[in-house]
Amino acid sequence: MSIGIVMLVHNSLERAAQVARHWTASGCPVVLHVDKSVTRKDFRALRDRLRPDPLVRFSKRHRCEWGTWGIVAASQAASETMLASFPDVSHVFLASGSCLPLRPVAELVDYLAARPQTDFIESATTSDVPWIVGGLGEERFTLRFPFSWKRQRRLFDKWVDVQRRFKLERRIPPGLVPHMGSQWWCLSRETLSRILKSPERALHDRYFRRVWIPDESYYQTLARLYSRNIESRSLTLSKFDYQGKPHVFYDDHLQLLRRSDCFVARKIWPGAERLYRAFLTDDAGAMKKAEPNPAKIDRIFAKAVDRRTRGRPGLYMQSRMPRNGRENGITAHPYSVFQGFSELFVDFESWLANASGARVHGHLFAPKRVEFAGGESIIDGALTDNAATRDHAPERFLTNLIWNTRGERQCFQFSPRDNQEVNWIMARDPNAQISVVTGAWAVPLFRSKKNFSTLRSEAARLQRVESEQLSILRSNHANAQIRIWSMAEFVESPMEPLQTVLDEIAQKKSRWIGEAPRLVDLGGFGQFLQKLKNEGMHPYLMGDFPVEQEPQEMPPVKQRPYLVR
């Protein structure tokens, strides 16, 4: 009793020969099917190399184009040769030339000997298969596919459309329930001969000849008809990526493959010398198994697909440049933007740094230079404080900064004096927490001793800039955490909004503000605004400030009655 290997080979013939000899060395006969597109010279060379081996046969050659009948015809021919030439074969294992046995052959023989009636073939109904790529599921069985997908893609697609349009459907032969699954199977002698010697075979073959990718459905469907005991899984480890092409294994996967519990892996890169050397030794000890951990392989490949389809949020680089709206995360990490706070409070930045534990920058988009935390001239990722460099690409400056410091919360000040080109990206970004006290830009003007007409025109400009910004923040494309208070409203009870914002930054830690920040002296601010009005410039963004105003006192710190947690 032994198992027979049917091997479909189309390139890297030396590797195929190497693996074939490995099988026969353990007493397993091998029938090779060599693709007709392999040149006669190469084929002869392979045949001459393997001919001395009594356990090797070659079957009639077919042309195997992906997705077509040729592959099934090839495996049929080779299986027939196998069953006829080696009567003591109890199971037939379908493999390709780039398959590599991961466990000693004897283990596989024992395993199958213990399960003489079992057929290992992945076989599921079309509606239950999640991994169909390309959108053709049920239709693989009901449409006709006379054109090559690889060479005549346009005709292929057109013809599918035409058939859909005119509802040209084929009838599935009675008794067949379409099933699909991995094309690599291991069938018992009994099942395989019943499939191949079936009186209906001519009918089945004629039907499957025009089915799309029949190698994934021919045996899978017929096994359901003829098998007594199907175990619906493949003994071959084979992973597919999101485009439906198999993942390839390389030298660096050696440890990973050692920990897989599969018997055979596919597909191996022909140049993976280390893998072939490690797994094709006669010494069973050299193939010593590590603790099986097949999930790890799944994880690695799932991650690769995720990297390709979703990428890393907040990263903009040479091979990831998402269009507007397709970023899947505009920035890499949450950050906070404060507008008007540093104008209203004395030493707001150092207070905020203490209260929040985050890294607090000054005005990152200030016109003269980038005000990094601590007055640094260069920070993570070698971003410099040069304003010209920043203004060359302000949005990238922001995304770079957040990417470079991911893991650490960044806070920075913003004002209508700063470069406004980042307004849209911040407003759209769910990672941004934007807190604005409108009209606070007037405080530095009020406190400066400049001549009034300069102040007036500056106030007009800043008000215009801020109201444009506000319309962006209030647009329905804005996804950031946005809070806007008018200055009058804010000054009345500044601690409450501050606490809310801080709680959000500190998340669960829920720091309690020990010491309140000190408001700047606003005595006479109302008169200043009135004076602007008198000059014909109406400042409205700060809300209603009485002309006569008591000097502001910071209210004493209270417990947080509003906090419901």
Next chain:
Amino acid sequence: MRVRRRRRILRSMRKSLELTMFQDNTSAIRPDDILLVSTMRNESVRLPYFLEYYRNLGVGHFLFIDNDSTDGTLELLGGQTDISVWTTSGSYLKSSFGVDWVNRLCRKYAHGHWTLVVDPDELFVYPFCDTRPIPALTDWLDSSSIRSFSAMLIDVYPKGPLDAQPYVAGQDPLEIACWFDSGNYTIRPNPTYGNLWIQGGPRSRMFFAEKPWEAPALNKIPLVKWDRKFTYVSSTHMLLPRGLNHVYDEWGGEKASGALLHTKFLDTFGGKAREEMERGQHYADSAEYRAYARGSKESPDLWCPSSEKYINWRQLEILGLMSKGNWA
């Protein structure tokens, strides 16, 4: 665009008259060889390591264009059977910075080959390059129906003045120049050719801080499955037809990409800068070299406290400068 492409090809044919065959081993090129094409001038000190590096990565044949070297480059390359050499005394500037010559050689010898076009001071790094040779990468690209592979230029530099540590032939330049900028690159799409335009890094930071838009382009597409209809347009920054420039994903995912470690900043830099300024044969009237000369009387120090020390490709991957894409 087709007209532009044809014009490029015609131009390269015309400029090929300037090339003289010096050593012809092209008959040794096998059908699935990876080719490497490079233009050089007085690089004999770098070549030993360069050849070793790329032979180890699985390059099958080197096609070199020597632009009037006087330092024994030709003698060094002579007699090596996997190298073919052409010489020219033509103007680097007038041959579109060597692109015309490269296009010519690619058209004639590289049709159907995966072809790597790099300068002698560029070391190609790609995902898994420590365990998988370039043919593993190109096989995978073939099976994914990808025709071009991008590798952004990353300037590496030493800590301290450039001339502090002399480079000797055969040495790994990364032993000296092992620092780089990890996160100050700006990227914008170029609608004309469909490529991305990347700027930044230490050169932009040091020499172009006030005029960042003049900083050198860092986007490169050095590895292409060549077809005789293809042509490079400006250095290896972009190609025609335009589809080849589409090496980036626009729907949030990441395509696989690599990096070219640019080891220009060694002690040899000062001499090169002086020479190139006199020749005036480089991009934008050697503005780049002039900026270097301005930025530094003698020997600049590009290092800063935020510089990152180069370890391996995985580090570049984690930093987001290159990506594995779905290659695992």
